Amino acid sequence: MAMKKSSIWNSIADNTKYSVSISSISGVSYICNNGKRSLIERIFWIGMVICMIILAAWQGLSVYTHYKERPVIVTVDNAYFEWKFEFPTATICSVDLKPDSQLRTIIEKLNLKLNISRQLLGSEYADFINYLQDLAFKNYMSYHEYKEYSARIKREFLHPDQYMEVLDEVTLNIAETTGKPAINFPMKQVRPVLRVFTEWGPCMVANPNVSIYFTPKYFNSSNLYADYQPIVFTVNDLTSFLFQKPNSTKGVSHIYFHAPNEVMEIMDRKDTLPHQRFLTSKYEADVVQTSQNVLPLTVEQKNCRLPLDYGEEPLLHSPVYSYNLCKFECRIKIALKYCNCTPYYYRRLAHEPICNLSGLYCLSKYKTQLIYARDSSIECPNCLQNCDVYVFRGYETALPYTFLQTTLDTGIIFPNIVYIRNLVYSKIDLTGDLIFYKL
Numbered sequence: 001m002a003m004k005k006s007s008i009w010n011s012i013a014d015n016t017k018y019s020v021s022i023s024s025i026s027g028v029s030y031i032c033n034n035g036k037r038s039l040i041e042r043i044f045w046i047g048m049v050i051c052m053i054i055l056a057a058w059q060g061l062s063v064y065t066h067y068k069e070r071p072v073i074v075t076v077d078n079a080y081f082e083w084k085f086e087f088p089t090a091t092i093c094s095v096d097l098k099p100d101s102q103l104r105t106i107i108e109k110l111n112l113k114l115n116i117s118r119q120l121l122g123s124e125y126a127d128f129i130n131y132l133q134d135l136a137f138k139n140y141m142s143y144h145e146y147k148e149y150s151a152r153i154k155r156e157f158l159h160p161d162q163y164m165e166v167l168d169e170v171t172l173n174i175a176e177t178t179g180k181p182a183i184n185f186p187m188k189q190v191r192p193v194l195r196v197f198t199e200w201g202p203c204m205v206a207n208p209n210v211s212i213y214f215t216p217k218y219f220n221s222s223n224l225y226a227d228y229q230p231i232v233f234t235v236n237d238l239t240s241f242l243f244q245k246p247n248s249t250k251g252v253s254h255i256y257f258h259a260p261n262e263v264m265e266i267m268d269r270k271d272t273l274p275h276q277r278f279l280t281s282k283y284e285a286d287v288v289q290t291s292q293n294v295l296p297l298t299v300e301q302k303n304c305r306l307p308l309d310y311g312e313e314p315l316l317h318s319p320v321y322s323y324n325l326c327k328f329e330c331r332i333k334i335a336l337k338y339c340n341c342t343p344y345y346y347r348r349l350a351h352e353p354i355c356n357l358s359g360l361y362c363l364s365k366y367k368t369q370l371i372y373a374r375d376s377s378i379e380c381p382n383c384l385q386n387c388d389v390y391v392f393r394g395y396e397t398a399l400p401y402t403f404l405q406t407t408l409d410t411g412i413i414f415p416n417i418v419y420i421r422n423l424v425y426s427k428i429d430l431t432g433d434l435i436f437y438k439l
């Protein structure tokens with residue numbers, strides 16, 4: 001056994017001597033070469049070798065640091081025929097209300113005590129009904145219009161916890177309309193059309209993915225679902241999206257196209273579809289996708305976030321991450337700090353109250369901070385971009401013409417440029433570079 005060990009050591013020593021003697025760093029061989037060199041010369045070369053090792057280590061470290069910190073670059077992709085995109089999600093907000101009487105019936109069903117107060121407070125109740133109807137279409141841009149109401153209405157005829165339920169019932173639900181479906185998806189695919197609560201009030205969402213967390217069914221849920229897969233299209237597919245509004249309604253509709261991995265937010269661009277008009281629009285997508293080998297990196301290395309990045313600080317109000325959901329997080333913090341409540345359309349934690357009329361009027365005083373999701377006295381999360389970004393740019397919108405049925409026909413233009421987040425330094429490049437610097 002001992003014999004064997006020593007022979008291994010001998011062989012290692014021989015090998016080292018051999019590799020040192022042929023090493024391209026000439027100094028190393030000068031150190032150990034048979035006694036021809038003087039002591040001073042050897043000390044000089046030992047010094048030189050140490051300096052070079054330090055230099056190599058420093059250079060290696062800088063490569064390593066680069067790998068650790070910014071190993072991703074964005075490149076232009078040209079595999080045009082292999083590109084696959086997700087068809088946008090459409091959020092449709094219609095300014096249509098069912099009749100007054102329906103709203104009164106619902107409120108009275110929910111609030112039996114109302115019976116007495118209604119007689120006592122006739123005009124205040126009427127004001128409150130108007131306020132509720134408004135609520136469906138108001139947002140940060142218009143909450144200041146509640147000034148008058150907030151002076152006149154002193155009683156709550158409906159608890160804010162019930163706003164959502166009531167607004168769901170009294171606003172247009174195109175999924176409920178019978179007969180012809182209101183939406184034709186591209187490529188004859190079928191996707192759900194669901195009620196969704198947004199910063200523009202109660203809307204409908206078609207081809208939802210992340211948006212499901214704002215539908216009543218999942219509003220309180222923090223589970224993950226895989227039931228809502230977006231429609232995928234390639235260059236060979238015709239991608240036209242047709243929306244036809246039920247004939248019985250007369251209001252204007254606003255339609256927002258956004259990525260399935262995103263939710264609509266207050267500043268997004270929209271198409272506006274008036275009653276009994278035919279509108280044709282075209283959108284082109286600006287696309288950034290992330291290559292497979294980037295996905296396992298840390299968020300810091302990627303400099304973007306996936307819907308699920310394990311180990312990263314999650315959003316408090318959402319089980320998945322997106323850039324807009326991160327902005328919502330900031331708006332929620334601002335609303336809670338200044339008005340101690342949040343609007344009914346945000347997801348909430350148990351102790352966070354829903355804004356009543358005075359709460360919403362209070363929000364109007366912080367309009368700028370809320371819209372830009374920025375306030376110097378509040379620590380908002382650092383909102384990184386989504387790793388996969390689809391921005392749908394309005395490309396061409398013709399003037400709407402009169403038509404029997406209110407219709408929107410939208411074409412999504414296949415992009416001709418795609419940006420890919422790619423790895424510059426893989427681990428293999430890294431070891432290669434380190435070896436290169438050593439020799």
Ligand SMILES: *[C@@H]1O[C@H](CO)[C@@H](O)[C@H](O)[C@H]1NC(C)=O
Nearest residue numbers: 111112113114115116117119
């Ligand atoms: C409501 O008022 C009507 C008459 O105005 C009365 O018959 C009814 O019992 C009242 N209901 C409640 C729950 O107080």
Ligand SMILES: *[C@@H]1O[C@H](CO)[C@@H](O)[C@H](O)[C@H]1NC(C)=O
Nearest residue numbers: 153154155156356357358359
């Ligand atoms: C709204 O809520 C606040 C605090 O929760 C309360 O003081 C106020 O009276 C409420 N406003 C109305 C109109 O009920």
Ligand SMILES: *[C@@H]1O[C@H](CO)[C@@H](O)[C@H](O)[C@H]1NC(C)=O
Nearest residue numbers: 161164215216217218219220
């Ligand atoms: C969410 O939970 C709260 C209380 O737990 C409940 O009052 C509310 O109705 C729920 N919302 C939905 C949409 O299910």
Ligand SMILES: *[C@@H]1O[C@H](CO)[C@@H](O)[C@H](O)[C@H]1NC(C)=O
Nearest residue numbers: 209212225226227228229230
């Ligand atoms: C959203 O789509 C992705 C694929 O793009 C899928 O993995 C995920 O499960 C979907 N989310 C839901 C809620 O269905």
Ligand SMILES: *[C@@H]1O[C@H](CO)[C@@H](O)[C@H](O)[C@H]1NC(C)=O
Nearest residue numbers: 179180244245246247404405
């Ligand atoms: C709406 O009215 C038009 C014209 O009367 C008709 O062609 C169309 O089928 C109607 N749409 C629905 C969904 O009933």
